[in-house]
Amino acid sequence: MNIAISVSNLSKRYSIDHAGSSGYHTLKDEISSGLKRLIGLNTRPKKAASEEFWAVDHIDFEVKQGERLGIIGRNGAGKSTLLKILSKVVEPTTGKIEILGRLSSLLEVGTGFHPELTGRENVYLNGAILGMSRSEIGKKFDEIVDFSGVERFIDMPVKHYSSGMYMRLAFAVAANLDPDILLIDEVLAVGDLAFQQKCLGKIESITNTGRTVLFVSHSLSSITSLCTSAILLDAGKIVASGDVSDVIMKYYGEGKETSTASFDFTQNRRYIGSEYAFLLAGAVRNQLGTVSTEVDISEPIVVEMEFEIRRPHHGPFIANFHFKTADGSVAFISHDPNQIVVGPGRYKVRCNIPGNLLNEGTYFVGLALTTYSMGITVHFYEQGIISFNVRDPIVDVKSRGSWAGSIPGSVRPNLNWETEKLS
Amino acid sequence: MSQSMNVGTASDKRSIIEAGRANAEYYQDIWRFRELFYILVWRDVVVRYKQTVFGLGWTIFRPLLTALVFSLVFGRMVKVPSGGMPYAPYIYTALIPWLFLAATISDISVSLNAYAGLISKVYFPRLLAPLVATTITSIDMLISVLVLIPMLWMFHVGFSWHLLLIIPLSFLVGGLGLGLGLCFSAMNVKYRDTGLVLPYVLQFGLYLSPIIFPSSLVPEKWRLLYSLNPAVGVIEGFRWATFPNQDIHVSSIMASVLSAIVYLFLGVRYFRRMERSLADVI
Numbered sequence: 001m002n003i004a005i006s007v008s009n010l011s012k013r014y015s016i017d018h019a020g021s022s023g024y025h026t027l028k029d030e031i032s033s034g035l036k037r038l039i040g041l042n043t044r045p046k047k048a049a050s051e052e053f054w055a056v057d058h059i060d061f062e063v064k065q066g067e068r069l070g071i072i073g074r075n076g077a078g079k080s081t082l083l084k085i086l087s088k089v090v091e092p093t094t095g096k097i098e099i100l101g102r103l104s105s106l107l108e109v110g111t112g113f114h115p116e117l118t119g120r121e122n123v124y125l126n127g128a129i130l131g132m133s134r135s136e137i138g139k140k141f142d143e144i145v146d147f148s149g150v151e152r153f154i155d156m157p158v159k160h161y162s163s164g165m166y167m168r169l170a171f172a173v174a175a176n177l178d179p180d181i182l183l184i185d186e187v188l189a190v191g192d193l194a195f196q197q198k199c200l201g202k203i204e205s206i207t208n209t210g211r212t213v214l215f216v217s218h219s220l221s222s223i224t225s226l227c228t229s230a231i232l233l234d235a236g237k238i239v240a241s242g243d244v245s246d247v248i249m250k251y252y253g254e255g256k257e258t259s260t261a262s263f264d265f266t267q268n269r270r271y272i273g274s275e276y277a278f279l280l281a282g283a284v285r286n287q288l289g290t291v292s293t294e295v296d297i298s299e300p301i302v303v304e305m306e307f308e309i310r311r312p313h314h315g316p317f318i319a320n321f322h323f324k325t326a327d328g329s330v331a332f333i334s335h336d337p338n339q340i341v342v343g344p345g346r347y348k349v350r351c352n353i354p355g356n357l358l359n360e361g362t363y364f365v366g367l368a369l370t371t372y373s374m375g376i377t378v379h380f381y382e383q384g385i386i387s388f389n390v391r392d393p394i395v396d397v398k399s400r401g402s403w404a405g406s407i408p409g410s411v412r413p414n415l416n417w418e419t420e421k422l423s
Numbered sequence: 424m425s426q427s428m429n430v431g432t433a434s435d436k437r438s439i440i441e442a443g444r445a446n447a448e449y450y451q452d453i454w455r456f457r458e459l460f461y462i463l464v465w466r467d468v469v470v471r472y473k474q475t476v477f478g479l480g481w482t483i484f485r486p487l488l489t490a491l492v493f494s495l496v497f498g499r500m501v502k503v504p505s506g507g508m509p510y511a512p513y514i515y516t517a518l519i520p521w522l523f524l525a526a527t528i529s530d531i532s533v534s535l536n537a538y539a540g541l542i543s544k545v546y547f548p549r550l551l552a553p554l555v556a557t558t559i560t561s562i563d564m565l566i567s568v569l570v571l572i573p574m575l576w577m578f579h580v581g582f583s584w585h586l587l588l589i590i591p592l593s594f595l596v597g598g599l600g601l602g603l604g605l606c607f608s609a610m611n612v613k614y615r616d617t618g619l620v621l622p623y624v625l626q627f628g629l630y631l632s633p634i635i636f637p638s639s640l641v642p643e644k645w646r647l648l649y650s651l652n653p654a655v656g657v658i659e660g661f662r663w664a665t666f667p668n669q670d671i672h673v674s675s676i677m678a679s680v681l682s683a684i685v686y687l688f689l690g691v692r693y694f695r696r697m698e699r700s701l702a703d704v705i
Contacts, residue, residue, distance in 0.1 A: 027614040088440060088546035091699050097440040111544040116470045128462040129545055157473075275543050377540075 002100060004181055004212040005063040005086070010095030011236070012056040012081050014271065053271070055081040057236030058094065063181075065100070068213040070223035070244060072251055073233035075382045076265070076272045079216045082233070083183050086214070101180030101212070104131055115159035115374050119150060119169055122158055126173045140176045147202070148172035163376050175202045181212040200226075224248065261293040261388055273369075274379040276313045280306040280346065282367050284388045287355075297392045297399075297412070298355040305367045306348045307380075309341065315373030317341040319349040322366035323358075324384060331363065331410035356399060359412040360392035449695075452548045459547055463555045468562065479566070486522055486567045490515040497635045506637055508666050509578040515571060516665045517634040520596045520657045523564040525625045527597065530556040531604025532611050532621055535701070542701055549698040550691070553608065557601050564593060571665070580666065588664040596657050598683040603653075605690025609697045633658055638672070650675040653682035 056078045063069050071079045084090045086097065087105035112129040113122050123144055127137035137144075145151050148169040150161070158166055184203065200222060206213070217223055223230060223244065230247040232240040240250040262283035265272065272279045282305045286292040295301050303321055316339040323331040334351055341347050364384030371377045394404060399412050453460075472478040490511055497503045498510030505513040534552040535542070542549065568589060575582065611617040632654040633641070641649045649655055650672070656679025663671040 026616040027610075027620060028616055030614060085440065089543065092440065092442045094442045096442070099438045099440070101436060103438075105545070112541050114466060114470060116473050117466065121466075121469065125462055125466055128459045129541065129547075131545075133458055134462075275539065 002065045003062050003098075004065045004067070004100050005214075006098045007062070008060050008096050009058055010056060010060070010082075010085065010097060011054055011058045011093050012078075012085060012090065013052055013054050013093040015052045054236045055271075056085065056092075059233075059236070059238050061231060061238060061241065063212055063214065065180075065212055066210045067229060068215065068227045070227035070230035070247075071214060071216045071233065072223060072230055072247065075385060077233040078236040079233055080185060081236075083185050083214065083216055087183055099181065102131075103181040103183065104177045104179035105183035106174045106177075106185065113158060113166070113170060116157055118157055119145075119154040119161070122169070123173055126170065130174060130177055131179075132177065136178070144169075144172045144176050147175065147198075159374075163372070167376070171199055175199065175206070179211070181214070182206060183214045183216075185216045261386065262291045263385060272380050272382060273307070274377070276311055276371075276377075277307055277309045277317055277369055277379040279367065279369070279380050279382060280308055282306070282365075282382075282386050284365065284386050293388050294391055295388055296355075297358070297360055297390050297397060300355045301353050301388070302350050303353065303365055303386065304348060304350040306346065307369055308346050309344050312343055313371045313373075313377060315339075315371050317347075317379065318370050318372060319351075320368045320370060321351050322368065322381075322383070324364045324366065325410050326362045326364070329410065331358065356414040357411055358390050359407065359409050360390050361410075362387060362389050449548055449550075453550060453554075456547050456551060460551050460555060463551065464558050467555060467559050471559075482563050482566050483570055486515065486518050487570065489522075490518055493518075493635055503636050504640070506639070506666070506669055508669075509580065512571070512574050512578050512580055512665070513662070514635060515574060516661050517632075517658045519564060519567050519571065520592070520661045521629065521632060521634055521654060522567070523560055523593070523596050524600045524603075524654055524657070525628065526560040526563065527557050527600025528604045528607060529621060529625060530560055531601065532607040532618060534604075535608055535612065549701060550694065553601060553604055553694070556604070557597055560600070561593070561597055564596075568593070575665065583667050585664050585667045589661060592657055592660045592664060595660070595679060595683055598687055599653055599657065599679065602683055602686025602688075602690040605694045606686060609690070609693035612697050612701070628652070628654060637662075637669075638675070646672065647674065650678040653679050653686075655679070 059082075071082065073079050081090070083105060085092050086099075087103065112126055114125065117125065120141075123141065124134065124137055128134070132140075145154055148165075148171070150165050150169050153161065153165065158169070161169070203213075203215075204226060213226070215223065215227055227244050229242060230244045231238050232247050232251050240247045262281070264281040266280055282303070283291050284293070284295075285302045285304065286295050287299045287301070289302075305319060305321075307319075309317060318339065319336040319341070320333060322333050325331050336349050336351075341349075365386040365388075366381060366383040367385055368381035369379040370381075371379070392400075394400065399414050400407070493514045494510040498505065498514070503510075531553040534556040535549070538549075538552045541547070542552075607617060607621060631652055638646075638649070638655060638659055656672075656675040656677070659669075659671055660676055660679070663669050
């Protein structure tokens, strides 16, 4: 069987300039230091406030034609960078890739959508951006619109669409691409559950036609069902590869320490985010303000996140926290209602969760930063990156009544009861 | 899209991505991505006219109003000489290339920011962004040239075959604008405050170029130095094409041609060097 993609000694080094630091070049600095040099003042070159790290660290692998390769790894392991190199968006620092056939990527649905244009116009625009010709889009237009389910609004500017409609149309265009090799990155976190299933089905049918697929996802279940093989990345290196279930086992094996009460990316130099913003740190704190994985059920807790805005986007940056239970179901999602995160700088957001709200058990918190103007831009969404355990001391817990066994549910608030004797 | 991008014939297409090797097929890629180019031009035109209330009217009236104000202030009140020509079309012919040049430079210098979302997500030859910007400003210029014709008729200025010289001259302005714009946009990536300085440069340029006055006001001994402003040649050229009895200095036209070539060469070079690291900003 032919090799579709062959990657050898591939790596990517990034250097991070911190916003507001002296690593930031301006014409003004250049001119004033030039003038100082002219009049003989000694100006030492400033120490660059930039750091370097290897997002992809000298890796080799091959993908056969028709193979469906899942790429898994912790947050910031280099999965997305790898896909970006493969789709020619960023240039590698070292190494070589040989690709046989036409390659398309679904790095983000809705790339290039313009709010002022109608759905129909955006289909053509987006198709061209993804590498389809006009005649190709013309042939598939009905199929695309049909798949999206927005027929009635197709001649309306997409700025009037709901975010769900917007995403459905965007995915429909992307899903009807016809490449030999398809790169997919996390697009399934889109739309309602029914639509997600539809997308998954579509991807499955694409992959069953013998196409080569590279699939990056946090959802291990979709990796298992879609992929024939997998590689596991950690800190830019391939630490396991081969059969999907073996690789996933390996991932689980080392996954024990991936979720903690706090993390600080500024310490271990992992940069997760977009060109607009990236995540710095996060923590869960108990009543006393100390970082803790164990909290009492009656105790108020604070989940906090620090991030850096590099440059302004179309609208305010909205932090949102996703609380999930151990079985993966969503307990609740909370958004920062203060729309004040706009300009560059470091920010910290705190979300106060009252005592007696969550049920006992383990909770995983996903930290995300999103802009909701002109379509949705997710700058980062680190699923389940923080976890904590709500402990139930059983005695003196009002919500229990006198029951001592386990109580199901993801919340267990103390509610106001009124009891009266009627007769 | 060309045949090789189509599914049926693509399976045997082999591409190589390699570190440190600027894409060898870059210029073929520009041709291959021409359909994306058309659609981006179409998008910008459609969006422009959907968003502004005046749409096309704004494109027509902006140079007309500027010419009107200038001819009232400088023609009627200050009485700047215009070589016996009616002042309004005299100013307007100079404003056409100047506004085209200024708009091209400033639109190109922000074009990469406007495409930031695309650049970080999909591959296309980045040179498409400034090319789209130049095409859009060319359309505006074409419209203002079309307005010139009834204007000349209104002011009883005769037409001659000279007017056709506007066509090659427009390409010259376009090339000059593209070259300068590329230089500024490459600078803008390195020095973030270039964007703040540029409007002032263009503002001064308006008064340093022979727009509100004839270049004959410049003393002969300073002419060569004055021609270093690449706008001088093209503005004189436009005037001469419209009013053939005006002076034309071949040296300043040559200076414009030469600067267009030099700036295009430098601009494309700097731009290509800079674009490779463009998506690296996380």
